[in-house]
Amino acid sequence: MPGIAFWLSHIHIEISGMEAMRRDAQERLTSTYVELLSWPNVNAYPKAGRREWTGLAVLILPTLLLSIDMSVLHLAVPTLTKDLKPTGAQLLWISDVYGFLIAGFLITMGTLGDRIGRRRLLLIGGAAFAVASVLAAYATTPLLLILARALLGVAGATLMPSTLSLISNMFLDSRQRTKAIGLWMTGFTGGMVVGPLVGGLLLEWFWWGAVFLLNVPVMLVLLVAGPLLLPEYRAPGAGRLDLASVVLSLGAVLPTIYGIKEFAAYGLSWPSALAVAAGAILAAVFVRRQRALAAPLLDLKLFANRKFSASLGALMLVTLLGPGLSLLTGQYLQLSAGLSPLAAGMWMVPMTAAVIVGFVITPRLAGRFRPVHVIAGGLAVAILGMLLLAQVEGTGGLVYVVVGQSLFFAGTSPLVVLGIDMVVGAAPPERSGSAAALSETGQEFSAALGLAVLGSLAAVVYRAGVAVPDGLDSAAARTARDTFGGAFAVAAGNPDVSGKLLAGARAAFADGLAAAAVAGVVIMVAVTALVFASLRHLPPLGSPSAESAQRSESTST
Incomplete structure (x- = not known):
């Protein structure tokens, strides 16, 4: 339509020989041209329809499955240990090789999807995941189970970047894409809740391999529905891997x-x-x-885009905190508060509900307010949650832990949804697979580093503050000083001093948790400053200026 206005202007100017009429017509037509350019629907991306939203449900399936698969193995460890009799080292590899290879192959698989086709890679990965699940379920030796888990990791690395990059292809409208990513993240979070429940039911009635066979019907649905509902995308002119x-x-x-x-x-x-x-x-x-x-394999030019770099950095900083805090609060609930694993898991339900609510409402808020304000408001809630965690004492801090952790995860959910959206949306279409893989790899690094840093900080504070009563031999005293769990093990064998030992251990562990929470507050303040410095210029999602900015960034990156 703007092109027609310009063409009519040119014809009118050629016909008119009078300077005044030409000038007047030019001004009026130029005004019309500018008005048409600013009309909201002229530059907007096409809206996704029923097929895309149904396809999103298909894309959520492998994501849901990945999060379930991360949690059910822990439930199956006792029974598979009884059947396969792995050594300590073999058991560690059974648990860890899956996550190692997912992290290791994310960049490769994200870029491979850009080259051979994202839907094709997703379907290949889904088929491989189903086959590896059957091999894991019927493994007869620890070595076979380790190899099957390794194959699951390689196949799993195809799923996350493929699903996320396909979302960026299916939902071009920024507001719809953010909503789709929020639902995608809700599926991942829901899997972490459903996983222990489903795994517990399967282990109640079947052998340990049943937790792996759960993957097969889900992947069959993906293989059947994927070609019907998901678009294919391959980067034009992609080179060899x-x-x-x-x-x-x-x-x-x-x-x-x-x-x-x-x-x-x-x-x-x-x-x-x-x-x-x-x-x-x-x-x-x-x-x-x-x-x-x-x-x-990895296009480093992506980092030249300020929105991409700032969003990825903020995501990595926030991911430093989540796993470490979950580890510490889990110990608090089971050791300091004396809850069973099942009861501790039930007390985590409010946190999960808060996260899901955050994922769902973020797209609506970001459509009315600037993303920087939505993210900063959420981070303020998260900082409040961290300050509550810093108030936890040796006993009686259950409410502080539950409310504080719920506020933290709910408050960081806008950054997670909008940050992932900005990382993928800032990249041009031919590089969205690589961008998605880079986001996932960065968060894998941050999660591992966060466990190490926050866990070490809490351990240092614990060891410096724990009071070990007299009457223990040097080995027992060293064990009690080393870890919070060690203090409980020593207390069980020394009933005469157990009360005094556990009181000191609980107080010292609470101090360590408080130190980790304070460190988290410092990091969250730094994230807030980074967001304001780099993302304050972004308009609300779905506005004409937002769509125009997205187009210009994608073409210039």
Whole structure:
């Protein structure tokens, strides 16, 4: 329509020979042209319809399954240990290899989807996930189960970036895309709640392998419905996958994640330090190679976009806090408050409900207010939650923990939804798979690092403050000083001093939790400053200026 106005203006000017009439007509037609340009629906992206929203339900299925799969294995460990009799090292690999390989292959799979087709990669990954689930369910030795879990990790790495990048292709309107990502995140969170319940029911009636067979019917639905409801997208002119970059990315990610996890579990040691150092060196080589390649595995030009970089940085900083706080509050509920694992899980339901509410209402708020105000308002709620956690004492702090953690996760949910939306939306369509994978990989690193940093901080405060009563031998005293759980183990074998020991241990652990919460407040203030400095110019979602900005960013990145 604006083009027609310009064409009519040109014809009118050629016909008219009078300067005054030409000037008057030009002014009026120019005014009409500008008015048409600013009309809200002229520049808007097309709206998604029923097919796209139904396709979103299909995309939520693998995400839901991934979150369930992360939690059900812990329930199955006692029975599979009885059947397979793994060593301690084998049991650790059964638990950890899945997460290691997901983290290691995210960048590769995100970029591979851009090259061969995102729907194709999603369906290939779904089929591989189903096959690996059957292999895991019927594994007869610990080694076979480790290999099956490794295959599940590689297949799982195809699912997250593929689903997220397909959402960016299906929902071009910024307001609809944010709503879709909120629902997608709700599915992931819901899986973490449903997982223990479904896993518990399966283990009540079937053998441990049933928790893996749960994956098969879900993936069959994906394989049948995917080709019917999901669009295909492949980056035009995509180059070949650089195998050397794939190897370097794995070499950078896997040792670093391993070293951080070892540090979180056992403290600083030479193996963990060397692993992180090796990962850092390989990461530097990887970055140097990406800069030299015409078709890199990871396009570093994405970081030139301020919205992309700031959103990714804010997401990583917030992800530092969640897993570490969950670990500490879980210990508090079961050890200090004396709740059973089931009761502690029930007390976490309000937190999950708060997160889901945050995911659902964020798109509506961001459609009325600037994203920076929605995010900052949520972060203020999260900081209030952290301050409540800092008030927890040795006993009687159950309400503080539940309310504080619920406020924290509810308050950070706007940043999670809008941050992921900005990371994917800031990238041009041909790079959204790579952007989604980079977001997931960054959060994997931050989660592991957060467990290590907050766990270590709480442990240092605990060891400095715990009061160990007289009457314990040196080994028992050392165990009680080392960890909160160790104090309970020592108390069980020394009833004469158990009351005094546990009182001191609970007080010291509460101090450690408070220190972690205060550190969290500092990080949240830094995130708020980063958001205001980098994202304050963004208009409300769905406004004409927002759509125009999205188009210009996608074409210039």
